[in-house]
Amino acid sequence: MNDKRSSGWFEVAVYSALLFIVVSIFWSTLSLPASTREPLGSASIPQIVSVLIGLLCVILIWRTLAEMRPAADPTAEAEDEAVSHRRRTDKAAICLGIAIAFAFALQQRLLDAVILTPAFLLALMLVLNGFRPRTILPSVAIALIVGITTVYAFKNFFYIDLP
Amino acid sequence: MDAFLSATGHILTPAPLFWCFLGVALGAIVGAIPGLSGSMLITMTVPLTFFMGSYYDALILLVAMYVGSVSGGLVSATLLRMPGTPSSIMTTLDGYPMAQRGQVGRALGLGITASFVGGLISWVFLIGLSPTLAVWATYFGPWEYFTMVLMALVLIASLSQGSMAKGLLAGFLGMLASMPGVDPSTGMLRLTFGFDSWAGGFSLLPVLLGVFVVSQVLKYIIDAERPVLRIAASNEGIFMSLADWKRQATNLIRSSVIGTWIGILPGIGASIGSICAYTAAKNLSKTPEKFGTGIDDGVVASEAANNATIGGALVPLVTMGIPGSVIDAILIGALLMHNLQPGPLLFVTNPEVPYTIISTHLIANCMMLVVMLLSVKWMSKLILVPTAYLMPIILMFCLIGSYSLQNRPFDVWVTLAFGVIGFVLEKVKVPLAPFVIGFILAVLAESELRSGLMASAGSITPLFTRPVAALFLTVSIFMLVWSFWSDSRGARLRKRDLVE
Amino acid sequence: MKLFLRTVAAAALLVGGPAAAQTYPEKPIRLIVPFNQGGLTSNSARVMVKAIEDNDLLPVPIIVSYIPGAAGTIGARQVKDSEPDGHSALIWHVAANGAQAMGNVDFGPDDFKLVAGTDRQCYMLVVREESEYQTLPELLEAAKANPDTIISADNLGGANHIASVLAEDSLPGARFRHVQFGGTAKTYPALLGGHAEVNATSTSSLSSTSTNGLRVLGYMGPERHPDYPDVPTFHELGYDTEFCMYSWWFMPKDTPEDRVATFRDAMVKAMETDYLREQSVVHGVEHVILTGDELKSAMETEKAKISAIGARLRGE
Known part of the structure; x- marks a missing residue:
């Protein structure tokens, strides 16, 4: 139970970190000059990908939180492989x-x-x-x-x- | 055909044969050691191949390692109930129970022979399909390549383990990681955050070494105290009898064809091919309840299919320059670093390159059969090498290897950073394969899309008017919708199961 | 085999220990070719290195590294930023001026020490064999009648882009649509697959690939090229256009002059070998090495020409 909780928070932390990274990447692309020779420019693709990653992170954070809430879920533990040894x-x-x-x-x-x-x-x-x-x-x-x-x-x- | 014969002739000379043997043997051993995988071995070998003089020998070595590593996994799957490589996961289900019953030699023999047959059948497809497909692919332009890359990314994201959202997240993260540095279309610098060392971007090999090797070493260190159950190998019954051949013929052919086909699909490789063939064999069997208890058919289906994916996966590699599996992605990286642009034109400008790959696949397969049958007893002792000595050496090769690419300490930092990133991603069950495929294909996707847009003066109509591009686009959208749908349905099903 | 020899060498060194001498060059020289193999620049680099090594003109080996991408700026930047101790060198071409003139990077030839210029060669305009354009005037007139429709496969900011722009400039009003494809490995398939109509390419790239199915419309040199006697020059067709380029050899800007001279002398001596004379013919380049004032003035001329085009393109 506790284990699942903490791994859930860990997941949320990872996605939040990713969210922070893509926001800063998006922000840094704003200063890129538009290209004169082609329609898209250097910035558009990184921007599209950052937005998509951001969206997925939000979805995953939401999902993880939703999964953590129903506390009476002891069987879910079975998904993880049983840990019989000490993790170093x-x-x-x-x-x-x-x-x-x-x-x-x-x-x-x-x-x-x-x-x-x-x-x-x-x-x-x-x-x-x-x-x-x-x-x-x-x-x-x-x-x-x-x-x-x-x-x-x-x-x-x-x-x-x-x- | 001439090119094929001359390539084969070249491989049958002493030095290339030696590389081929070395590749198969190393691949099989590394494949057999749990915790080490073919991707690790091949990634670590690529920097060394620059010093081999001829890139043919480099290709021979790498392809032979690929064949060896997928086959070697069956040894530890059977003896330790741990897949030596991820692709042998289905072999553990029936191989280990067979070994427990005392039929060790028989389980190993079935696995090895099935691997060989799978490889052989997929090779027939490889040489039959590739030249024709390559001619067809010459007419691929920017739009076709762009949509094909899109399709590859969606396929790998939806079929790799874990949820669709996580697969996609991994793919996009990989794409994003490839973007700092020089914009592939216009040569402008972007996303360097003011660091000059980022101007060249993150090079492929340091990233691969990090994601595939450093992260796995870390993971392995954490789990190093996992208890191991071990069964000693024996040679008894290692050769398949005529009756066995007869009984398994349909299963062998079916599993090999399934494996080949899964392999051809861009991006996905041996593990999924093996799972599909195993499932098919089980569903079509008269005694499905015996699967998982140590039945011959299970071992044969799994091993025939996982080796068959190799030949299949090489088809999009040699014809279009699109990776059919993660190891293919590394091979593409190696080709690029040896200044060969993989793609349809390779058959025209350097026919010896695709044919070297094709013939190596055949010869390495035959060699694998012999090497494995003769040495499996001896190999089974090697798979338990003390990792406390092995892991530091692997880590050292990673760090010095990445440094040696361009004599830059920066690459060492990239390796370590991506090692940690890969470790963390795997910890939250975000699969690494889409990450790597995304990283490799992003440059292609972006530059092809932008070339297409430049050529069409900014219009996206060619996406719909060019038939092949439209087809790829439809498949991608279909896969995306379908897997999100089954993803949420699966989640609902799981919930229902839990409630009941 | 080479690997084996090196293993033996390494083993010998293991026994013998490192050499004590600390003079230049004390370790292998790293020559960066910022392009893919197969083009003009990689050929020039390869034959020069072979000539120097085969004749023992330098006491250390030269390691050639290929770092392609973005018209050579990626590899060039690496040399620009490396230790100026004479152990790193760069071979580049007109893109050294081009990339800066087009505003892609903020450095150019002035940020390096210019060692020498070799292997002059000129560009030509090709279409695929099935193309409707039989002659250069037909193509240019079509580009004038329907400007911005005929697709030229370019490496934006690179040599083939500059050459293609110069070619369209030879008929006022003619305009191609310049699309990024990349180097030869990308532009030839684009032509053959019908995704682009025209491409400017160097003679050595064309003769070093076994790709056929391309038709040469015009040669941008002062007179006809011996390997392509049937191809008219732009001059003959009445266009006042010429585009030839050198392979420029650079070292980091602060490299001591005596070390540059050591390397340059080795190159000059290598240039006198029969091997390089033959190779120049094979690759269709002019057998020449520029040093001193000649070198400076050639570089200045090229820079002036390219920055004029760059200014116009950026103003578009």
Whole structure:
């Protein structure tokens, strides 16, 4: 029950965010100059698509709210697959954080990619393995081998301009 | 015909054969590992194909991966009751119960052989239909292309899982995501919000890597602790007996034809083809109650159809440059990046390209049969690779791969951003396939519409006066009305069921 | 095979470690071709790179990237904004002036360092074989009698648009209806499918595609083209129109002059090879490389001509 409630609010939040995005996109298209050489111009198609998305968002928000209201609806739960295991949203968030840090380091060229990439791999592997002692050694080995080989391959073989 | 023979001749030389084998094997393994799909593998391979020297080899590798990945899914569907790729979802219904009963080898063998037959039958359609369709498609102008893209978008939105409104939302969001940057018709900048890095728009591959790979990795990490039940593979009874062939002949042909036809419809692919064929087999069977308990017919219908969609889906790809499935959309992206404009003219200007695709489909299918039959026992061990080691490597390839496209950190951010977007959309059950198709087709739809309007000086009458355009438009409107109607009827039905 | 060789090379580098030298060029040079493969510009780029690499005129490889779209402005913008260290270069053509003149982008040749100009070639006007227009005067008279009805397949702001506008200008009062289709990969199907009537195209695009079914009405060069001896020039038909263009080679604006010179010297030397001489003939372009004052004046002439058209089109 609670679960369904919160996922309903999550849905409403997502559609509202989308609504906000399309409104700002629509607003930004208003400043585009009309084309002199063709009837539609650059702005019309993005405007049409934004309006359609906006409409669909409103419909979906309305629907989601309507579905959330009849509280006596315990069977609806069956639609979702039964969750018998722990969902590790925390791990996913940490991994995403590590990936963002990696992208940032890549952009700022903070470190040589030969160091950066194995470090990135190792961090992810340790997090995913939950820092269990017997997984640390293989993690280090795999991270070093795969990371360094990949960076060398991309730099010298694909001529990619990595830091 | 000459072009077909020379393309086939080229593939039968050592290097292309090696790529074909590599593609089938990698595709089958990745297809078999739950959580990894063919779309992921192919998306991650595309950036690497630029370094392959010849784009024929690149095409061979990618098409072979496509064939392999759809087939590989059956291994985990049978042994783990988890579809290795979404297209094997129907195989779990009968494959796993069969395996539980101890008929592991038989279930795998039926699936593999049915996959092969499905692929073969769809190939006959592919080579039979494509050249004729391509000639016909040469006369397609802006209006025909515009309405066809419209039809593809409506089809995929209405047939993908989830509600029509969500499917459409996904499609439009994909279209919108392709619009920042340079306007395809006039070259003016738009929707860049003042960022210079947005001027080139969001490139296809970073978006695909995000939507298909990063989002799936995140999802997989969340569900990594899902308990897995596993049955060991065996080779016993892996070859179909003559009696089996006789009994399954009609089912094989029917399922393959259904799969091919569903595949040809733009935008929708293997999962839906497999579901339709399974349903048809069940409805036409004398013993429909046995479906779902481990009946041969179920495995055969599902696997014949999902492989048949590949050949079908390649038809609109090679003839019109319109993707028949999501993987096709990636292949189109790959062709464009190799500077080949997919479309009817490809048969005229570069006939070796469509024929390379066509012959690869055939050869990869045969190779799949051999590879799978011989290695399925060994493959079944691979499908449980520890994901804690695999997922980081996949994520790294995504990020470095997107960086390497143009040496731009911007693309890495695009990958991550679309990974999160894809994850969130999937979380609220907005399907991702229409998003990707919308993203790829929006440029085509917009530029064709605007070319048409320029040519007609702003009038939209050609939409109704050009017969093919009018036909496509009618189909789109019909599909739209029909699926909204069945959508609301379905909702009402569900409610009634709950009340009762 | 190439892949295999590179693997071996990469493996060798793994063993040997990176080279210590830090002089220009220290890493591969990225040459951006802002168009699809198959056209004039990609051919010019490809043969030049091959000549430089085969003769070891530069110690590093040149990586060609194709970034097509919007008359070349997408790829060009990328070079404009890249590090001015001599490791990124751009090959562009008349669209460099065209895109700016038409108001599509706010940058032009002045925002780059001009390295050289190569491969002069001229445009021609084509229709499909079944077209009712047998000769150029017929077409232009029809465009004058019914202005804005005959559809010209263009890439708005691109070279074929400019050429098509110049062609209609040769008969006062004649007007085509200019419709966006794109580059050769899009305009030829449009002609063959009957969705457009006329298209201006370069000689090299026409000879590099195996597409037939097109008829050439007139050549916009000073004299007849050796590959198309039966096609009259605009001059011969009494129209005072000429449209030829160079491939312009650019680097980012702040690239040091000595690095530009290194690259330019390699190009000049490559131009002297027999291979490039042959390739020029094959692709139907003039074998020429402009540097120094010649280069400046050619660029100035083109800019003046294009900005005049741009001003008129924008005023429409």
